[in-house]
Amino acid sequence: MTFTLHIWRQKNAIAQGYFEEFQIDVTESTSFLEMLDGLNEQLISNGHDAVAFDFDCREGICGSCSLVINGSAHGKPRSTTTCQLYMRDYKDESELWVEPWRATSFPVVKDLIVDRSAFEKIIQSGGYIASRTGSAVEANTIAIDKDTVDGAFDSATCIGCGACVAVCPNASATLYVAAKVNHLSTLPQGEIDRQRPKKMLVEMERQGFGTCSNYRECERACPKDISVVNITKMNKLLYQNK
Numbered sequence: 001m002t003f004t005l006h007i008w009r010q011k012n013a014i015a016q017g018y019f020e021e022f023q024i025d026v027t028e029s030t031s032f033l034e035m036l037d038g039l040n041e042q043l044i045s046n047g048h049d050a051v052a053f054d055f056d057c058r059e060g061i062c063g064s065c066s067l068v069i070n071g072s073a074h075g076k077p078r079s080t081t082t083c084q085l086y087m088r089d090y091k092d093e094s095e096l097w098v099e100p101w102r103a104t105s106f107p108v109v110k111d112l113i114v115d116r117s118a119f120e121k122i123i124q125s126g127g128y129i130a131s132r133t134g135s136a137v138e139a140n141t142i143a144i145d146k147d148t149v150d151g152a153f154d155s156a157t158c159i160g161c162g163a164c165v166a167v168c169p170n171a172s173a174t175l176y177v178a179a180k181v182n183h184l185s186t187l188p189q190g191e192i193d194r195q196r197p198k199k200m201l202v203e204m205e206r207q208g209f210g211t212c213s214n215y216r217e218c219e220r221a222c223p224k225d226i227s228v229v230n231i232t233k234m235n236k237l238l239y240q241n242k
């Protein structure tokens with residue numbers, strides 16, 4: 001398979017970015033990130049600057065491999081991360097436009113890498129529980145029904161990749177905040193901090209993210225299928241504890 005790549009190059013957060021064109025031959029079983037690895041091997045062996053891109057697990061867990069490919073966050077297939085894409089997913093296309101997340105709160109570090117530390121600031125503002133340290137308590141001390149546990153787990157599958165922000169016309173992080181709020185607040189151990197939604201939403205705004213206008217693009221782009229129902233539940237908590 002032969003592709004023409006248009007890859008975003010940008011030296012740092014304030015430099016002017018541009019698309020650079022490359023040609024590459026790959027097999028259909030090559031993963032998207034392996035394709036970028038191959039491109040970088042060619043660039044380095046020819047004395048050029050490699051394309052900077054982010055990854056850690058390459059298993060859909062860490063959320064760092066965040067790319068917009070032909071206008072779609074994490075590429076065309078739904079419910080997947082960039083690292084789980086294969087070139088066969090693009091067998092009907094010959095040109096690929098590869099860009100970083102576009103949001104003021106996620107400044108470009110270099111090329112395809114963005115700084116998502118704004119998400120960490122939101123977590124620091126309330127995305128934790130206060131509990132005594134020491135050995136784990138006996139598992140049955142607090143009985144929790146399975147539906148509640150499953151609901152908390154569904155919210156906890158958010159990997160904090162930022163696709164929800166990248167596709168939102170408001171660059172809102174509301175789905176991210178809602179997932180974090182619900183995965184903690186659904187369980188009795190995390191229910192105690194009733195001000196958590198407010199604290200995290202205030203920090204979200206302070207970090208420059210927009211507010212939610214119910215476009216629901218976030219839900220469609222989320223690689224972990226986090227539902228906007230999380231936002232409804234968070235709003236309920238917010239108004240109950242005003």
Ligand code: FES
Pocket residue numbers: 054055056057058059060061062063064065081082083084
């Ligand atoms: S590299 Fe970890 S989710 Fe893709």
